[in-house]
Amino acid sequence: MGGQIVVAVDGSAPATAAVEWAAADAARRGLDLRIVHVRGPGGTDDPARALATAAALAVQAGRTGQAGRAGQAGQTRPVGVTTEALAGNVVDTLVAESLAADSLVLGARGLGGFTGMQAGSVSVAVAGHAAAPVVVVRTPPQGRHDRVVVGFDGSGHARTAMEYAVEQARARRARLHVVSAWQIPVSSPYAAAYGSLIEVMQDADRQAHGHVVPWRQANPDLVISEEQPCEHPVSALVRAAGTADLVVVGARGLGGFAAAVLGSVGHGVLHHAACPVAVVRPRF
Known part of the structure; x- marks a missing residue:
């Protein structure tokens, strides 16, 4: 698999966990990271702030991932991080992003999710239609099992x-x-x-x-x-x-x-x- 890892953010806690996971995965596999924020019709959230926060977190998580792989061949350059604010239907936009991606990483439930649901409607819909592997992340890792x-x-x-x-x-x-x-x-x-x-x-x-x-x-x-x-x-x-x-x-x-x-x-x-x-x- 090639390309870059795409991670979607919206300022929610699961999205933050998704950024950490995606950056660490990019560091392990020598890939770059693209962070996107999709504002649906009538959205009022602030994409610039969410993207800036996610980018800073991704750089730090990528450095941590690099340090964890010290001494392993073929992994020396830092993870490249780019960001972009997009507009449109969230599911359709993310499915389109998956076409050229190595993988697509999402939080299990965003700001619009229902508290009784483990996985939100967006993550389930994207997982059902995306061309690339879809990784759904719920919380930051609680230790390693290897x-x-x-x-x-x-x-x-x-x-x-x-x-x-x-x-x-x-x-x-x-x-x-x-x-x-x-x-x-x-x-x-x-x-x-x-x-x-x-x-x-x-x-x-x-x-x-x-x-x-x-x-x-x-x-x-x-x-x-x-x-x-x-x-x-x-x-x-x-x-x-x-x-x-x-x-x-x-x-x-x-x-x-x-x-x-x-x-x-x-x-x-x-x-x-x-x-x-x-x-x-x-x-x-």
Whole structure:
């Protein structure tokens, strides 16, 4: 992935956390940072102030990220930071920004959000339509776990998510944990199809493990662990998120509907995971 990381700000606390995350990610991966403020129709907020504050924070966070990578090859120049105030529909404008971006970073809920929602309507809508990976950040990091979690079911969207997760784990020098959750089909009597629940579990484990083997072989420099819980994917990923620095999911998996721009798993993880969540879709 190339280009620059784009982060959207509006002066809210989640947006501030998004800037810190984006600047640190740019420092780790040798990318520049573009900070945008989108004023919708009738907006009354002050973009100049929000952008100036975010730019100063990004420079500091980028320096911290550089210091943390001291001694690692290929990462010497400071993060370049640019800002721009934009006008228009917030979702449409941010989706347009994603076309040339490496990734797009948002706060989980902006100033217009509802306090009862973990992820705001803007972040969910953008995650469902953006061309680039969308990272939704809720709060500043509370320590490091040195672990990236990715949901994987073998689908095309999941493979693209895995590629992003591998890149993130390598840049962070972190472990990669692959969650391949599965459930017994309600409409299929497993006893008739497989003979026993044990056979169902063994078959699911074999298939899930088989999906991971090529990734482990292709990335010998990474520590890749895996689990195949008999559990709803959202529950499994949210649980794994408790000890992760980032959770990566595909925009839609094998169980998604073709008309759904953001699958139920991505939607559920966005709303309930405590750590930053990256929603990744194949680029067409």
